[in-house]
Amino acid sequence: MTLPGSPFLAYRGKELFLDDCSLDELASRHGTPLYVYSQAAMLDALAPYQRGFAGREHLICYATKANSNLAVLQTFARAGCGFDIVSGGELERVLAAGAAADKVVFSGVGKTRAEMQRALEAGVLCFNVESEAELEVLSQVAVAHGRTARISLRVNPDVDANTHPYISTGLKGNKFGIAHDRALETYRRAAALPGLEVAGIDCHIGSQITAHGPYLDALDRVLDLVEAIEAAGIPLHHLDLGGGLGIRYTDEQPPSADTLIGHLLRRIDERGHGHRPVMMEPGRSLVGNAGVLLTEALYLKPGAAKNFCVVDAAMNDLMRPAMYQAYMRIEPCRLRDEPASTYDVVGPVCESGDWLGRDRELAVRAGDRLAVLSAGAYSMSMASNYNTRGRAAEIMVAGGQAHLVRERENPAELFRGERLID
Ligand code: LLP
Numbered sequence: 062m063t064l065p066g067s068p069f070l071a072y073r074g075k076e077l078f079l080d081d082c083s084l085d086e087l088a089s090r091h092g093t094p095l096y097v098y099s100q101a102a103m104l105d106a107l108a109p110y111q112r113g114f115a116g117r118e119h120l121i122c123y124a125t126k127a128n129s130n131l132a133v134l135q136t137f138a139r140a141g142c143g144f145d146i147v148s149g150g151e152l153e154r155v156l157a158a159g160a161a162a163d164k165v166v167f168s169g170v171g172k173t174r175a176e177m178q179r180a181l182e183a184g185v186l187c188f189n190v191e192s193e194a195e196l197e198v199l200s201q202v203a204v205a206h207g208r209t210a211r212i213s214l215r216v217n218p219d220v221d222a223n224t225h226p227y228i229s230t231g232l233k234g235n236k237f238g239i240a241h242d243r244a245l246e247t248y249r250r251a252a253a254l255p256g257l258e259v260a261g262i263d264c265h266i267g268s269q270i271t272a273h274g275p276y277l278d279a280l281d282r283v284l285d286l287v288e289a290i291e292a293a294g295i296p297l298h299h300l301d302l303g304g305g306l307g308i309r310y311t312d313e314q315p316p317s318a319d320t321l322i323g324h325l326l327r328r329i330d331e332r333g334h335g336h337r338p339v340m341m342e343p344g345r346s347l348v349g350n351a352g353v354l355l356t357e358a359l360y361l362k363p364g365a366a367k368n369f370c371v372v373d374a375a376m377n378d379l380m381r382p383a384m385y386q387a388y389m390r391i392e393p394c395r396l397r398d399e400p401a402s403t404y405d406v407v408g409p410v411c412e413s414g415d416w417l418g419r420d421r422e423l424a425v426r427a428g429d430r431l432a433v434l435s436a437g438a439y440s441m442s443m444a445s446n447y448n449t450r451g452r453a454a455e456i457m458v459a460g461g462q463a464h465l466v467r468e469r470e471n472p473a474e475l476f477r478g479e480r481l482i483d
Contacts, residue, residue: 067350069102070434075396077432079353080458085394087463088355088430091454094374095355096441098128098466100136100459102351103437106318107140107148110343113322117339120186124304124344125151127438132457132466133348134158143186145304149176152183162186166340168215168265170195170236173201181208189215189263189301191238193247203256212251213263215303217243222267222275222305229252238243238264245293252295253347259295261340262287265303268345271315272322276302280325284332294321297337299366300329304342308349310435311388318346345438347464352437354379354453356419359409368404370425373387373407376415377447379433379434379440383414391453406431410448440466446475 070079080099088095104261107162110121122143125134129151135158143164144155155165161171167180177199180188190196191213205212207234217238239247266279266381280302287297302325307315313431316324324340329335356374362368381387391406404425408417417433444452451470 065098065261067102067434069099069105069351070353072396076138077392077394078166080153082458082463083394084353084355084432085411085430087456088357088394090180091376091456091465092469093355093357093430094350094378094404094453096436096453096455097355097438097463098130098347098348098352098437098455098457100132100351100457103133103136103348104345106351107137107142108178109318110322110347111141111324113319114339115381117326120164120340122164122340122342123302123340123347125155126442127344128348128352128440129154129442130455130457130466131158132455132459132464133138134160134464135458136457137347149173149179151178152180152185154185165259166213166263166342168342169192174198177202177210178206179204181210182239185333187211187213187260187263187301189213190251191215193239193243193250196247196251196257200254200256201286209256209258209474211258211260213259213261213299214239214247215263215265216283218264218266218279220266220275220279220282222270223272241282242332243349244481245289248290248295249293259297261297261299261301263301263303263340264289265342268305269307269313270305271307272338272375273316273321274483276305276321277328281332285335287330287334299340300334301340301342304346306343306346308346308435310391315346317426318343336395347438349435349438352435352440354433354436354440356431356433358364358425358431359429361404361425361427367404370421370423370431371406371408372406372408372417372431374417374433374453375410375448376379376417377445377450378408378453379417379436380443380445381439384443389418389436390434391421391423392432392434393423393425394432397424399424410450447476448469451475 147169149237162183356372376383454469
């Protein structure tokens with residue numbers, strides 16, 4: 062049986078496998094909570110992006126924040142990707158993983174002067190600038206260090222991506238980007254400031270988008286701006302269309318990346334912009350369904366209103382359910398021939414919001430391992446140490462082998478930088 066979302070995750074008999082690895086065995090060997098990723102699944106998710114752009118000048122910049130483990134970044138760097146980063150920390154990570162700085166775009170509403178300086182020294186491809194104030198500061202930093210910063214303005218197209226309000230970014234009320242009606246003025250300012258070179262235009266309207274309509278609406282708005290900006294005598298080079306393509310957590314039916322890119326390139330051509338290099342910044346769609354979080358059932362706690370299955374993974378390991386009420390499938394690593402009961406799957410953290418799944422039908426006993434599916438994106442990368450819980454270990458299955466790509470954090474590491482006072 063293959064599970065929806067990934068052809069790489071399937072039951073063989075009663076046992077759940079990712080690629081050729083039994084997840085129950087990995088949990089026995091490495092302990093839980095444990096993240097496990099399939100490199101083949103990541104490359105398989107990248108392939109439709111590459112197919113969609115075949116024959117076009119393009120750059121796929123993996124959005125580092127989705128999963129920033131070095132081995133994940135290395136996988137995409139070796140496959141020819143660039144990276145979208147949003148902090149100095151992410152810059153250091155992508156460089157440590159072997160990325161070429163001239164394939165890195167630097168996004169984010171709050172870049173510090175120090176981050177700008179470091180990115181200029183490293184030689185990033187482009188800064189995606191999100192405000193007029195940031196533009197002024199970037200110009201100052203570039204001049205002070207004798208560098209030129211290539212920039213795009215991230216414009217806010219005021220398009221509804223029809224996604225969760227916390228991950229919708231292209232509406233007027235969002236903090237992101239430069240308002241559509243301020244864009245031309247801001248490009249004029251950018252062209253006049255020293256230390257800056259106008260390179261392109263950028264937008265990103267949200268995440269977990271499951272239709273191509275909002276992308277085309279945003280693209281039209283961006284191309285309107287490109288035409289107005291060039292008419293004002295400011296040449297633009299590339300179009301960066303952001304990330305945001307959704308994945309299947311349950312029954313969503315997002316378009317495939319090649320279908321989406323086909324629609325976008327057709328519109329770009331129809332409107333006479335076919336000569337422009339195109340960039341995208343996908344995160345979730347490259348890694349989301351390439352990973353699972355394994356956890357052990359500690360206690361079954363039947364109750365009058367609810368049955369609880371208390372597991373050893375918690376909201377600090379996987380924040381998405383608590384933060385967005387996100388639905389992520391939970392499946393046993395070994396199927397039992399027993400009737401299922403309905404459980405809320407909850408963690409040990411002292412918060413009622415600490416749940417991984419609600420009202421799930423599971424045939425489970427204490428000691429069994431469960432897999433939370435679609436946990437390759439925004440899962441480990443959003444983990445915290447709340448309740449002084451060390452972060453999980455991570456495994457990458459690659460070339461038929463399971464590699465430990467991050468060790469489990471131990472308690473001493475968690476307070477290493479702290480001091481007692483006299
Ligand atoms: N580019 C920019 C500028 C972004 O802000 C993002 C994501 C991406 C690219 C990648 O978007 P993706 O292809 O992954 O949708 N933590 C949330 C998702 C937050 C997304 C933030 N921005 C979640 O767990 O659903």
